[in-house]
Amino acid sequence: MNASEYHITTGSPEETRALGRALAGRLRGGEILGLSGDLGSGKTCFVHGLAEGLEVGGNSWVRSPTFTLINEYEGRLPVVHVDLFRVAPGPEMEDLHLEEYFASGSVCVVEWFERLDAAGAQEFMGVHFRYVDEERRALRFAAHGRRYGELVAALKEAR
Ligand SMILES: Nc1ncnc2c1ncn2[C@@H]1O[C@H](COP(=O)(O)OP(=O)(O)O)[C@@H](O)[C@H]1O
Numbered sequence: 001m002n003a004s005e006y007h008i009t010t011g012s013p014e015e016t017r018a019l020g021r022a023l024a025g026r027l028r029g030g031e032i033l034g035l036s037g038d039l040g041s042g043k044t045c046f047v048h049g050l051a052e053g054l055e056v057g058g059n060s061w062v063r064s065p066t067f068t069l070i071n072e073y074e075g076r077l078p079v080v081h082v083d084l085f086r087v088a089p090g091p092e093m094e095d096l097h098l099e100e101y102f103a104s105g106s107v108c109v110v111e112w113f114e115r116l117d118a119a120g121a122q123e124f125m126g127v128h129f130r131y132v133d134e135e136r137r138a139l140r141f142a143a144h145g146r147r148y149g150e151l152v153a154a155l156k157e158a159r
């Protein structure tokens with residue numbers, strides 16, 4: 001396994017949330033978390049754990065942002081949650097001006113990150129989700145950039 005990657009299979013939604021919480025504890029603001037993987041593979045579940053870990057109030061975090069595209073929350077750090085499922089690449093994507101969020105100092109977590117044309121342009125933590133069976137999901141954390149390498153190392157240590 002590549003040193004900048006961490007692979008883990010979770011056996012329940014709670015385990016996936018726990019990974020989100022574990023990562024949240026290591027964030028200091030301004031990180032980009034790029035989530036990919038099929039519908040139902042656990043991306044939003046992970047984001048819920050991340051939000052718990054960042055102390056985002058339960059009432060302000062009740063849904064996937066699929067229909068609103070971008071939601072912002074205040075926890076221990078400001079959080080921006082983006083879901084690109086319904087956004088076509090090209091002008092529609094550019095109109096979201098995600099680069100401004102990325103530069104804002106908020107924790108930016110983006111579902112369907114692979115749809116972002118400019119995904120290669122900045123450093124980020126990739127988290128890929130794969131459906132294994134009804135209860136299990138295989139997660140692959142991949143650091144793109146030094147800061148994210150530290151986060152991957154911290155996640156491994158937390159095990
Ligand atoms: N190990 C697991 N991790 C995450 N979700 C799981 C797991 N096992 C079952 N599930 C279920 O899979 C679904 C994942 O949905 P969701 O997080 O919305 O996926 P996505 O955002 O990738 O479309 C939920 O219904 C959840 O209860």
Ligand SMILES: [Mg+2]
Nearest residue numbers: 043044064111
């Ligand atoms: Mg989702």
